[in-house]
Amino acid sequence: MSDIVIAGIGQIPVGEHYTIGLREMGVRALVQALHDSGDLKPDALYIGNLLSSMISHQSNLGALFTDYARLGGIESYTAEAAGASGAAALRLGVLAIRSGQANTVAVLGVEKWSDLVRSEAEAAIMQEMDYDYESIPGLTSTGQAGLIMQRYLNDYDLPPDALNGFAMLAHANGAHNPCSIFKNQVSPESYARSGMLCDPLNMYDGATYADGAAALVLTRRDLLPKNFPHPVIRVSGSAASSDSLSWHDRHEPMAFNAAARAVSSAAEHAGILPGQVSLFELDDPFSIYAALTLEACGLADRGKAWQMARDGEFAIHGRLPILTMGGCLARGNPIGAKGIYQVAEAVTQLRGAAGANQVTNARSALTLSLGGPASTAIAHVLERE
Amino acid sequence: MENPRYWRLKKQRYGLVGEVCPHCESKIFPPRDVCPECGSEARTEFTFSGKGKVYSYTVMRDAPAGYEQNAPYTVAIVALDEGPMVTAQLTDLGEEKVQIGMPVEMVTRKLREDVEKKGILVYGYKFRPVMRASN
Structure with missing residues (x-):
């Protein structure tokens, strides 16, 4: 069958959007992506979101967004996989086209975070952990990351500032991203x-949680209009894997097995090695997760990713650029929307439209979204024709 | 506050009751009825000793709703002597500096304030440094 391509992308700036709500944010990103695709007509819309039912008291987002974006009664519903919700929605889109059930699919990642005060919002996001056995003892997602960072620094006998290379590179890149916070x-x-x-x-x-909405339009290669204005970006790999919700249920908490499995399957699907891609939009809600991902995927030796980050190996002109538009640490973490931002950023790179952050001769990109501490991991490989 | 939910978990919260796999002898906490080691059915109750060592720890400074009164507080992953790990707050630390490998034991304490003003507090396990007779 024909290849699946990303025909359109749309993103609103990540931030605190007090003047617009969930629906306005989502519709703006969708309208942008559809326009960018040359006004393709989707026959399905999949939505990535984690918190709308708690923070906006709104469920059934499929009906909401197909109506408000005037998409005319098409199939639509939400995929939820904590921080990997956006990537899960993208994977639903890929599977729908691959199976022949759909020709053109719109994918929306949307998250409204800023409506609650800090302690209430922290309590809302605790649902992504093991609620009975992690949240009730008073842990948060940030606490989960703190626990494993402590152990990482201890096991490899590192100073407290060992991981600073990730924040430095993310902020160096995020400074040139118009959508970064x-x-x-x-x-x-x-x-x-x-x-x-x-x-x-x-x-x-720790990345700042924020509001965000980003959208993609996927279609079959043979359905692109003749005068399609962008370089053609294929989705050549897609895979998902899971692990326990909590650290305490893992034999090797630092192994990040789901991240390793998702990346290796997506790369195998695309017929490349993870280390061969031009850039890797990995998931950095916390700098320690970037380090554990690189080590799990064999892109850094165990206990060494922090050193490579400091040495510039992951910078825009380094050996393997990561977080090329700032990642969560600088762009901000729009939770259920972040997987779509990652892919929109990778597409921007592959189109050669990344401006000051352009990776030279970017031909292929790996994206990885994590739900919790790699409890869910969803990877995609994108390639420029 | 979902009352049945907290009532259902009282054995775990107050007594650290898990399971032992009748097939491979693995000790299991929290109970899950399917042995995570061998995949067999495991529904035999097992009460843990409450002794363990700190696998890792962190300090919670931005506490979620219901936990602000105790902030900052220390949360640890505790490797129980029988095998499994649990996530729990450390308490009664005094001036003692928490360290990875530190022996700890279970105590029962208040976990969460009554955020919804329904007159219900959540109690459950925390861990404290093991008392040393020589001190």
């Missing part, structure tokens, strides 16, 4: 001065 640079000194969130995890190690 932070435009500031991070220095070793500012990192060292930063306040603690969940010791030893500091404010630069």
Whole structure:
């Protein structure tokens, strides 16, 4: 059958959108992506979202967005996989086209975060963990990351600022992304001065949760209009894997097995090795998750990813660029929408439209979204024709 | 507050009651009825000793709703002597600095305030440093 291509992308800036709600955010991203695709008509819409039922008291987003974006009664519903919800919606779209059930699919990642005060919003996102056995004892998602960062620093006998390379590279890239929430640079000194969130995890190690909406339009290669204005980007690999919700249910908490499995299957599906891609949009809700991902995927030796980040190996002109538009650490973490931002950013790179952040001769990209501490992991491979 | 939910889990919260697999002898906490090691059915109750060691720990500073009064507080992953790991708050730390490998034991304490004003507090297990007779 014909290849699946990403014909359109749309993103609103990640931030605190007090003047617009869930539906306005989502519709804006969808309208942008459909316009970018040359006004293709989708026959399904899949939505990635985690918190709308708690924060916006709104479910059944499929009906909401097909109506408000005037998509005319097409199939539509939500995929939920915590922070990997957006990537799960994308995978639903890929599977729908691959199976022949749909020709053109719109995928929306949308998250409204900023309507609640901090402690209530923290309580809402606790549902992505093991609620009875992690949340009730008073842990949060940030605490989960703090727990494993502590163990990582201990096992490899590292100083407290070992992971600062990730925040520095993310902020260096995010400064040039028009959709990113932070435009500031991070220095070793500012990192060292930063306040603690969940010791030893500091404010630069944890991405800021924020509102966001991003959308994609997928279609079959043979359905692209003749005058299609963009380079053609194929989805050549897609895979998902799962692991326990909590660290305490894993034999090797630092192994990030689901991330390793999703990346290796998606790469195998595409017929490439993970280390051969031009860039890797991995998932960095916390800097330690970036380190564990690189090590799990065989792109860094165990206990060494932090050193490679410091040495510039993952910078825009490094050996394997990651977080090329700032990642969660600088772009912000729009939770259920982040998987779609990652893919929109990778498409921007492969189209050669990444401006100051352009990876030279970008031909292929790997994306990986995590739900929880790689409890869910969903990977895609994109290639430019 | 979902009252039946907290009532259902009282054995786990107050007594650290899990399971032992009748096939491979693995000790299981929390109970899950399917042995995570061998995949067999495992429904035999087993009460853990409550002794263990700190696998890792962190300090919660931005506490979620219901936990603000205790913030900052320490949460640890505790490797129980019988095998499984549990996530729990550390308590009664005094001036003691938490360290990976530190021996701890279970105590029962208040976990969460009554955020919904329904007169119900959540109690359950926390862990404290093992008392040393020589001190």
